[in-house]
Amino acid sequence: MPTYIRLRGGVFGLAEDGFTTVADDEVLPPGDVIVSLTRFQADGERLLSEGRQVGVRIASDEAVEALAYDLPQIAVVALEYPKFRDGRAFTSARVLRERLGFKGEVRAVGDVLRTQAGFMVRCGFDAFEPADGSSVEDWDRATRRFRHVYQRAADGRVPAFEARGV
Amino acid sequence: MYRYDTIDREMLADRSAEFREQVERRLAGDLAEDQFKPLRLMNGLYLQLHAYMLRVAIPYGALNPTQLRKLAWIGRTYDKGYGHFTTRQNLQFHWIKLADTPDILDHLASVDMHAIQTSGNCIRNITADPYAGATAEEIDDPRVWAEAMRQWSTLHPEFSFLPRKFKIAITAAPKDRTAAKVHDIGLVVRRARDGQLGFEVMVGGGMGRTPYIGSTIREFLPANRLFSYLEAILRVYNRHGRRDNSYKARIKILVAALGAEEFARQVEAEWEKVGASVDLPDTELARIRGAFAPMSFETLPAVSEAHEAAKASDPAYARFVRNNVKPHKKAGYGIVEISLKTVGETPGDATAEQMEAVADLAERYGQDDIRVTHEQNLVLPHVRLDDLPSVHAALRAAGLASANINLASDIIACPGLDYCALANARSISVAQHIAQKFADPDRAERVGELKIKISGCINACGHHHVGHIGILGVDKKGEEFYQLTLGGSGAEDAAVGQALGPALPYDRVADAVDTLVETYLRERHDGERFLDTFRRTGVAPFKEAVYADVH
Amino acid sequence: MKALTANRLTDGEVVFWRQGQWVERFAEADLFAGDDPAGEAAEGRAKTQVLVVVEPYLIDLVESEGLWAPLSYRERIRALGPTNLNHGKQTEGGAAIAALKHAHGASRSTGRVDLIRRK
Numbered sequence: 131m132p133t134y135i136r137l138r139g140g141v142f143g144l145a146e147d148g149f150t151t152v153a154d155d156e157v158l159p160p161g162d163v164i165v166s167l168t169r170f171q172a173d174g175e176r177l178l179s180e181g182r183q184v185g186v187r188i189a190s191d192e193a194v195e196a197l198a199y200d201l202p203q204i205a206v207v208a209l210e211y212p213k214f215r216d217g218r219a220f221t222s223a224r225v226l227r228e229r230l231g232f233k234g235e236v237r238a239v240g241d242v243l244r245t246q247a248g249f250m251v252r253c254g255f256d257a258f259e260p261a262d263g264s265s266v267e268d269w270d271r272a273t274r275r276f277r278h279v280y281q282r283a284a285d286g287r288v289p290a291f292e293a294r295g296v
Numbered sequence: 297m298y299r300y301d302t303i304d305r306e307m308l309a310d311r312s313a314e315f316r317e318q319v320e321r322r323l324a325g326d327l328a329e330d331q332f333k334p335l336r337l338m339n340g341l342y343l344q345l346h347a348y349m350l351r352v353a354i355p356y357g358a359l360n361p362t363q364l365r366k367l368a369w370i371g372r373t374y375d376k377g378y379g380h381f382t383t384r385q386n387l388q389f390h391w392i393k394l395a396d397t398p399d400i401l402d403h404l405a406s407v408d409m410h411a412i413q414t415s416g417n418c419i420r421n422i423t424a425d426p427y428a429g430a431t432a433e434e435i436d437d438p439r440v441w442a443e444a445m446r447q448w449s450t451l452h453p454e455f456s457f458l459p460r461k462f463k464i465a466i467t468a469a470p471k472d473r474t475a476a477k478v479h480d481i482g483l484v485v486r487r488a489r490d491g492q493l494g495f496e497v498m499v500g501g502g503m504g505r506t507p508y509i510g511s512t513i514r515e516f517l518p519a520n521r522l523f524s525y526l527e528a529i530l531r532v533y534n535r536h537g538r539r540d541n542s543y544k545a546r547i548k549i550l551v552a553a554l555g556a557e558e559f560a561r562q563v564e565a566e567w568e569k570v571g572a573s574v575d576l577p578d579t580e581l582a583r584i585r586g587a588f589a590p591m592s593f594e595t596l597p598a599v600s601e602a603h604e605a606a607k608a609s610d611p612a613y614a615r616f617v618r619n620n621v622k623p624h625k626k627a628g629y630g631i632v633e634i635s636l637k638t639v640g641e642t643p644g645d646a647t648a649e650q651m652e653a654v655a656d657l658a659e660r661y662g663q664d665d666i667r668v669t670h671e672q673n674l675v676l677p678h679v680r681l682d683d684l685p686s687v688h689a690a691l692r693a694a695g696l697a698s699a700n701i702n703l704a705s706d707i708i709a710c711p712g713l714d715y716c717a718l719a720n721a722r723s724i725s726v727a728q729h730i731a732q733k734f735a736d737p738d739r740a741e742r743v744g745e746l747k748i749k750i751s752g753c754i755n756a757c758g759h760h761h762v763g764h765i766g767i768l769g770v771d772k773k774g775e776e777f778y779q780l781t782l783g784g785s786g787a788e789d790a791a792v793g794q795a796l797g798p799a800l801p802y803d804r805v806a807d808a809v810d811t812l813v814e815t816y817l818r819e820r821h822d823g824e825r826f827l828d829t830f831r832r833t834g835v836a837p838f839k840e841a842v843y844a845d846v847h
Numbered sequence: 848m849k850a851l852t853a854n855r856l857t858d859g860e861v862v863f864w865r866q867g868q869w870v871e872r873f874a875e876a877d878l879f880a881g882d883d884p885a886g887e888a889a890e891g892r893a894k895t896q897v898l899v900v901v902e903p904y905l906i907d908l909v910e911s912e913g914l915w916a917p918l919s920y921r922e923r924i925r926a927l928g929p930t931n932l933n934h935g936k937q938t939e940g941g942a943a944i945a946a947l948k949h950a951h952g953a954s955r956s957t958g959r960v961d962l963i964r965r966k
Binding site for chain 2: 193214215216217218220221224229243245246248249250252253262275276277278279280281282283290291292293294295
């Protein structure tokens with residue numbers, strides 16, 4: 131089974147990936163799957179009724195708001211980085227967490243690099259499929275790099291403007 | 297001036313350590329160049345023609361003497377003994393070694409300075425009025441807001457990989473010294489009738505390949521809601537700005553495509569959802585505001601005898617005062633502009649010795665305060681008129697007493713093809729040739745305010761679109777050619793210049809500018825600046841004069 | 848004729864290819880005839896040296912009074928240093944630098960062979 135990096139309770143770990151990511155032209159395998167937004171919109175109801183866990187993969191030009199109604203039943207939202215320079219998934223993650231209240235897994239997929247680990251965690255990602263061969267230790271170190279943050283974001287860290295007031 | 301606290305200092309230390317590790321990984325082969333490049337860019341490090349270039353942030357253009365001395369020391373130790381002040385109030389070192397940069401960042405951090413986000417597709421250094429805290433014109437001190445925005449934008453988790461770079465300017469005075477209308481966001485501090493403080497928010501200005509003047513999307517934003525509103529603008533841009541073509545990726549293209557009204561509507565809708573939780577609490581604003589508390593100015597007579605005597609006896613001093621000294625809000629003080637445009641020199645360059653001389657003056661006569669202008673000059677914002685003769689003498693000794701602020705030889709020029717990997721043509725030597733035409737200070741004063749701005753390529757770092765005379769270097773059939781535009785302005789009367797005619801070869805540019813100026817002198821009515829005359833007459837007389845001998 | 852150039856990774860210095868090594872002086876660079884496949888072969892080898900140089904590329908040369916000089920202003924400025932101050936490679940002086948400074952026929956602002964060819 132393939133593995134990916136997961137952040138649970140503030141701790142990074144390597145986890146086995148129980149989900150199969152299925153392309154739109156592939157036949158659905160049994161078990162837990164991650165499908166595209168298009169496929170989810172077509173077959174989502176049926177998939178969810180089959181007693182399996184369902185994840186949805188959101189391309190960087192798709193709006194996560196499209197999932198708003200179904201989020202309580204979705205296990206994973208995989209946000210795609212077609213290139214690491216495409217920063218739209220940072221917004222998608224924050225909207226998922228802070229506005230839509232999504233409690234499931236938000237997974238970074240595609241061109242996912244450890245140099246962005248800190249930003250991803252701050253925006254609410256808690257699962258990562260690194261494309262640069264980085265390890266759990268690399269991600270742990272990268273996200274501990276900065277002792278302070280200046281903004282409120284999805285990770286609940288206390289921003290400087292609040293820390294100073296204490 | 298704002299003083300960094302432990303949090304601010306530890307941010308810089310952590311950032312510096314992070315970059316040191318990234319450089320090590322690059323040198324060890326653990327990071328490929330295409331992965332490393334955006335990381336080094338976000339620390340201001342470019343690879344230019346001859347070496348690496350390090351762009352150091354000077355947030356809102358404010359420096360203290362310790363910082364300026366450190367910049368001088370870095371210039372001497374790691375560069376060739378100088379630095380180049382830019383049109384975004386930053387400083388660039390042009391001869392930097394990659395392997396030295398982690399140490400340089402540590403040295404910068406030791407004086408609360410950094411190169412964070414001086415490049416990359418993120419929120420860049422905030423531009424602010426260089427006369428902040430000194431001019432009587434301002435409604436509020438824009439540095440308070442600029443510093444708060446510096447912190448908010450630093451390593452912003454959501455907005456560090458935007459479609460393209462993002463530049464914010466803020467001014468609180470009716471006379472705009474920040475080019476706010478050609479920034480991605482231009483903020484103008486306003487006071488409502490009931491006394492409430494707020495901002496006029498302009499979005500979508502910019503230069504580059506397709507210049508736009510910013511559109512006002514909100515006449516009055518209550519000051520305490522600034523950050524939620526900024527988040528809303530940035531979020532709409534991050535989601536909907538184009539990413540398929542880097543020339544169409546700036547926010548100006550999105551605003552133009554949607555129309556300012558529709559863009560504003562989307563921002564307002566997003567803003568409602570953002571809510572106030574990202575806004576700065578009043579306590580934090582008060583803390584930052586406290587750092588910019590008014591200086592302890594002396595109560596002085598409006599007229600200084602020493603100053604008046606020097607004006608009467610020394611024509612060079614009188615000229616300096618006429619052009620380089622601006623009114624201060626306190627009687628007996630002046631705002632002193634230090635020109636980095638000495639005829640024959642490189643616009644914006646200062647040697648290490650000159651930086652140290654300015655640092656000494658700020659310490660001795662200037663309340664430890666130094667500013668950088670977007671027109672690539674320096675400012676001592678608080679000088680007693682009694683001390684002005686001494687300041688002028690010291691500037692003269694340092695080769696910094698050119699009395700040409702806002703005159704024809706006060707030219708903005710990007711580094712151009714002499715240094716920059718993007719340039720098509722040289723800028724510096726064109727500026728030098730033009731400045732030579734106005735080396736006679738009497739002639740320069742007769743011509744009056746004239747903003748000449750030169751860019752070596754369409755990226756427009758030299759702001760040519762908003763020059764009264766704009767000059768753009770192009771590559772035409774393999775030669776350095778220059779397109780001239782007239783009538784642009786980056787000030788409160790912002791406008792994009794209008795093309796004069798076919799591009800001119802390198803060796804005809806200075807003569808053409810001379811002809812334009814002669815045409816203006818012939819056509820002008822009393823009290824008109826070059827820009828005013830152009831706006832009245834249109835391009836015709838200028839075009840005719842420049843191209844008359846071509847046919 | 849062509850030469851192969853790049854910037855050195857550690858310090859950004861402009862360097863030229865000479866028999867598998869990188870030298871700082873244009874005068875010492877290997878020259879490749881326009882149709883000589885050795886030029887592209889060298890470029891291919893150089894591109895694998897990712898820990899030595901950044902972005903190597905071939906440049907066009909032009910003959911001026913018996914001397915080969917980079918065709919473009921850009922590449923002449925890279926080979927000599929900036930024109931506003933005498934503080935680049937030109938400070939070394941000597942006959943080769945003087946000859947390069949006075950070479951005629953500078954043209955295209957980008958002398959990059961690969962860029963031009965793509966047009």
